[in-house]
Amino acid sequence: MLRKTLLATAVATAMLATTANAETLRWTRSADGLTLDPHSQNEGPTHALNHQIFDVLIYQDMDVEYQPGLATDWYVSEDDPHVWVFEIREGVTFHEGQALTADDVVFSLNRARHENSDMRGLLTSIKEVRAADDYRVHVETHDPNPLLPNNLTNLFIMSREWAEEHGVEAPQDYAAGEETHAVRNANGSGPFRVQSREPDVRTVLVRNDDYWGIDHYPMEISELIYTPIESAATRVAALLSGEVDFLQEAPVQDIERLAEADGIRNEQGAENRTIFLGMDLGSAELRSADTDDNPFADRRVREAINLAVDQTTIQRAVMRGNSQPAGMIAPPFVNGYSEEMDEVIPTDLERANELMAEAGYGDGFRVTLNCPNDRYVNDEQICQAVVSMLARIGITVDLVAQTRSVHFAELAREEYDFYMLGWGVPTMDSEYIFNYLYHTKGGDRGSWNFTGYSDERVDELTLEMGSETDEEARNAMIAEAWEIVHDDIVYIPLHHQMLTWSMRDDIDFQVQSENTPHFKYLKFKD
């Protein structure tokens, strides 16, 4: 009798479990998040992991549209253009039960502005953050900042009470040499809670059944197991053998194979990253060239290079179709993008050679091109293609392809004449591109402008578009600035990168251009 009851209970529990949608998703990509401390690292895989555990005020959904997260509404205060008002969602609790209020939001934003925080670069415009009441936060900026909400999409909100309890009011201090509680523990309010974490090996997240959006999103995954796999071949093998269900970064060379495999499908979309070449056009003399002047300083030479580089061939031969040839260095969904400007300039060798002759380099010259070999998709191969394309107009290019850490360190020391760079735009607005890539280098701005390019009008417009609140006027400034830099040929655009996510074919999910999957949206097909 007793046994029968037990059996019946077991069966009932088993049935309950299946009806409650007990679905496990095993997720892999090349790298693990570095830390669970949400303000310690401003890095893609770290944010992607933390987005499952924490909430942000405003997030970018799977179509990279801005959606209300913990903020139900946000607007510039009517009384003061320096103040943004965020209305905070009521009834939200952290995983450990604390109620989330404006106070936690103020605490988190201030924590992210702390000197140990890697996120503070995004928040430099903020003067003060204060709670107006329990569910309203005022953020005051030094100058009016129309882009403030765009800078908050990776700013995770944590519990003040929890942080104080565990002594993690500030992000990790590297010099102190001690691990803090927040590195491997998290108390967010997001769709999943952390069940276990072994960094670089395995992280198990389980569905947060008290999530405020539980009825709003599909939330079909009950258990999310994240195992990063560094080797590309192994990552693909793990999906093919059914040991993982979802592969976030399918290597280009395996895309076709995965598409043909039984039970696996690919999803593709544009990534928020454009690949281009930069030239030192500001120096009087190039370091690596065999000329005693700077050929890149001559616009005609830059135009010739642009005409000689064949973006379409790179797309076809090097990227196997998995890229979108570019004419401008802004990805398609960024404010200020124009299809007209993104049009690829057709290759015209005759005209290019003419221009080289006109500029006085009819016999060509020699220069070194520096590329990473493990940062962007097929980066080294792209550069090899560029080398042979430029040979056709007499430019002898010596290629130096190095690992990313060396490439970017040397680039930052301004040691390069000619280099490859990729750029994503987390704020989805052109201002970010002008600020870092086109503004004259110096002070807080132009920190990634290694071209020596400097244009007074562009600098002026960059500053203005950072504080102009009238949308129409602002968009006009952006258009004008693009016009100038496009005409000056500061960079040679190559292509917008594409993202491929591979998954079991009963999974219904789409690519997110920021490469940040929000698993609360994932559905299983019946």
Added chain:
Amino acid sequence: MLAFLIQRVLQAIFVMLVVALIAFSLFHYVGDPVLNMLGQEASEADRAELRAQLGLDRPVVVQFWQFVANAARFEFGISYRSARPVTELIAERLPATLELAVISAIFAVVMGIVLGIYTAIRRGSWLSNVIMTVSLIGVSLPTFLIGVLLIYLFAVELGWLPAFGRGEVVELGWWNTGLLTASGLRSLILPAITLGLFQLTLIMRLVRAEMLEVLRTDYIKFARARGLSRRVVNLRHALKNTLIPVITIIGLQLGTIIAFAIITETVFQWPGVGALFITAVRFVDIPVMAAYLMMIALVFVVINLVVDLLYYAVDPRLRVQGGAR
């Protein structure tokens, strides 16, 4: 004996210092950790500040002295990448590497000796020829390729064994082992074969060559003439004498196996110190790289020291020389 010991220990310390110096000077060519630690929005001032915080702006000599002083106390600071103490990271990862190394060493030794004996005794038989030919693959194919091939055959095509990871792990105090669970054992097979294949080939060929030599000697001929069974002659008389150089090689190769686990661990996403090192190199995580290199140097130095001492114990001639000096 004491003089010999002191001399050897001093030599070992000198070797460690040289390794530290080489490792330390290498770090100036691997890139700038600060660039990886701060996001792309960070300003030059932010970077300079962090550099100062980490002491990367101090003179190289000061940095090196600090590093050696800390290393002597087994203090390697905090990982730039994961913000965790390096000694803790290594302690956490070491069991995985040691288990893998020991299992593949056992695999290489046992299989190597058995196959070596077989190919020596049955020289010229078709199976021996096949084994000798196939073993060429073991020495000529790079480890990562063997690993990938094994994964595609046994994980993807046949679906028998897992493609990556260590399976379920059991915690035994500060040690974690994958040897006690079915999934752990299954996960161990492919990486152990991949890592051990080269050593297997080496040992097999060495055993075979030594065995052939020994089989030609007079005492084996006499043993045969005495009418002893082939089995006794081969396994008791011949094999024993074959093993002396083999044991030396095995000792030295164990260090190599631990050091070369880097590639195997990366291919199989095996959570050991080798994979930790590769990730550290990508990120310019200097504290982890330094600690790993010092640890590997220490392993080699200790093994060599032990071998030297064993020779000293075994070979009377060394003692006489030492005493005469």
